[in-house]
Amino acid sequence: MIELIPVRGLPEIRPGDDLAALICERTELRASDVVVVAQKAVSKSEGRLVRLDELEPSDKARELAGDERDPREVEAILGEAEEIVRERGPLVIARTRHGFICASAGVDHSNAPEPGVLVLLPLDPDASAASLREGLRDRAGVAVGVIITDSFGRPFRQGTTDVAIGVAGLPAILDLRGTRDRIGYELRASRVAIADEIAAAADLARGKAEGVPVVIVRGLRLSGPPGTAQELVIEPELDLFR
Amino acid sequence: MIELIPVRGLPEIRPGDDLAALICERTELRASDVVVVAQKAVSKSEGRLVRLDELEPSDKARELAGDERDPREVEAILGEAEEIVRERGPLVIARTRHGFICASAGVDHSNAPEPGVLVLLPLDPDASAASLREGLRDRAGVAVGVIITDSFGRPFRQGTTDVAIGVAGLPAILDLRGTRDRIGYELRASRVAIADEIAAAADLARGKAEGVPVVIVRGLRLSGPPGTAQELVIEPELDLFR
Numbered sequence: 001m002i003e004l005i006p007v008r009g010l011p012e013i014r015p016g017d018d019l020a021a022l023i024c025e026r027t028e029l030r031a032s033d034v035v036v037v038a039q040k041a042v043s044k045s046e047g048r049l050v051r052l053d054e055l056e057p058s059d060k061a062r063e064l065a066g067d068e069r070d071p072r073e074v075e076a077i078l079g080e081a082e083e084i085v086r087e088r089g090p091l092v093i094a095r096t097r098h099g100f101i102c103a104s105a106g107v108d109h110s111n112a113p114e115p116g117v118l119v120l121l122p123l124d125p126d127a128s129a130a131s132l133r134e135g136l137r138d139r140a141g142v143a144v145g146v147i148i149t150d151s152f153g154r155p156f157r158q159g160t161t162d163v164a165i166g167v168a169g170l171p172a173i174l175d176l177r178g179t180r181d182r183i184g185y186e187l188r189a190s191r192v193a194i195a196d197e198i199a200a201a202a203d204l205a206r207g208k209a210e211g212v213p214v215v216i217v218r219g220l221r222l223s224g225p226p227g228t229a230q231e232l233v234i235e236p237e238l239d240l241f242r
Numbered sequence: 243m244i245e246l247i248p249v250r251g252l253p254e255i256r257p258g259d260d261l262a263a264l265i266c267e268r269t270e271l272r273a274s275d276v277v278v279v280a281q282k283a284v285s286k287s288e289g290r291l292v293r294l295d296e297l298e299p300s301d302k303a304r305e306l307a308g309d310e311r312d313p314r315e316v317e318a319i320l321g322e323a324e325e326i327v328r329e330r331g332p333l334v335i336a337r338t339r340h341g342f343i344c345a346s347a348g349v350d351h352s353n354a355p356e357p358g359v360l361v362l363l364p365l366d367p368d369a370s371a372a373s374l375r376e377g378l379r380d381r382a383g384v385a386v387g388v389i390i391t392d393s394f395g396r397p398f399r400q401g402t403t404d405v406a407i408g409v410a411g412l413p414a415i416l417d418l419r420g421t422r423d424r425i426g427y428e429l430r431a432s433r434v435a436i437a438d439e440i441a442a443a444a445d446l447a448r449g450k451a452e453g454v455p456v457v458i459v460r461g462l463r464l465s466g467p468p469g470t471a472q473e474l475v476i477e478p479e480l481d482l483f484r
Contacts, residue, residue, distance in 0.1 A: 001245055001246065001247050001248075001447070002245070002246040002446055002447050003243055003244070003245055003246075004243065004244040004245075004246070004443070005243050006243075086482055086483065088482055091482060093482055093483055100398075101397075101398040101483070151434070153482075153483055154396055154397070154398070154483055155343075155396070155397045155398075155481060155483035155484045156342075156343040156396070156397075156475075156476060156481065156483075156484065157405070157435060157438065157474050157475065157476060158415060158433065158435060158473060158474050158475070158476045159415045159416075159433045159434055159435030159436075159438070159474065160433065160434055160435060161403075161434070161435050161438050161439050161442070162439065163399065173400060173401045174401075191400065191401045191402065192393070192401055192402055192403070192445070193399060193400060193401030193402060193403050194401075194446070196399065196401070196403050196442065197403050197404065197442040197443065197445050197446055198446065200403070200438065200439040200442035200443060201246070201439065201442060201443030201446055203434070203439050204244055204436070204439055204440065204443055204459075204462060205243070205244050217446075220446060231400060232399050232400050232401065233398075233399065233400070234398060234399060234400045239397060239398065240328055240330055240333060240335055240395075241328065241335055241343070241395055241396055241397035241398075242397045242398065
């Protein structure tokens, strides 16, 4: 059995906060737990915030924003975007520095610490995950996995699902190639994006509006070398679905 | 807390098998459980199977198959495809009759009942889910949700995740539009594909090669009217990510 356990009672996270300490004060971690943390908590602790009144919108930002969106917010999005993948009115789908394709290049004003502040994705979420993992090991004395998640829309299907944008201490992809089914055929879905499935699972225990950024996933039996969320990014020329 | 509980000991499913009975013999369902069933078990019980030796490949099937794939299998895929979305060598991404965009139009030879047999997607997985839900209510005396899942690849990201292809008795999308965060901003990720997240979560408890097609998800607190997997299909003209 696998358990999805929300960590309740975390305060609003502020720049410089020690997330590992805040988590360990509220829950008793066990070896092989996977600690799933919403991106926004990590970004806030790392100070990845920008104030709207510090942004001077470019002509491009004003053009995209039109009358429907604050051009300073669009300016922040353009600043986080390596490439604009789609634009329609004020909506922008972009490729981030990490290679993620997502709405608004991951820039978000919901769950920000205060009005007029935007939250940006961590600069290197895999490094953030590794660092949090070390902090948790130091404080709890057990080796856990860490996944940092964000809610992404996707082509072909309605709605968002949570995906892994940072991974440490567990495989990101479960490679079943060569694994045979009961009658000996190689399995079709042979590379499972296990870190994305864990991210999605954790979101079920989170309760969006309640502000529960940390969920423990307990009871996974994962084998294989630890991976990174970068492994989940596919090169465009290999992407048959694009 | 949410629990993901695999239902162990199910036999190989055969056409005409009563899935509801087989499940209820092996687990005690509780009200509000969500019963997540891998597509292949449902397809087999419904006889959605085709024998390779009954298929006569078309020229198109032979052309796509080349030397790398059995042209009869490609013929089965073309038969299930409403539209070929991408083709590269023998790999085909297709739109199915249900509107799903997936590899091989959902046709699969892994976990088939015997060699030389392909498993096709259920004709109407939402109806299959509704029917299974009724069977479970009749036998267990409790109202549960049912999700039928398949493993889909997706654009932009490596690996497959399990998604919902049939839904009954629970919302498919959690609509948080209008929900405010702690400081009063409307939430960005405001339509959550909850049925896809449940499908992904259940896959964690399944163990691909072990043949555990049914997982119980217990402890979800879902509100809102019941939905269907058809609601998860997005119209191409509304699909900003495509």
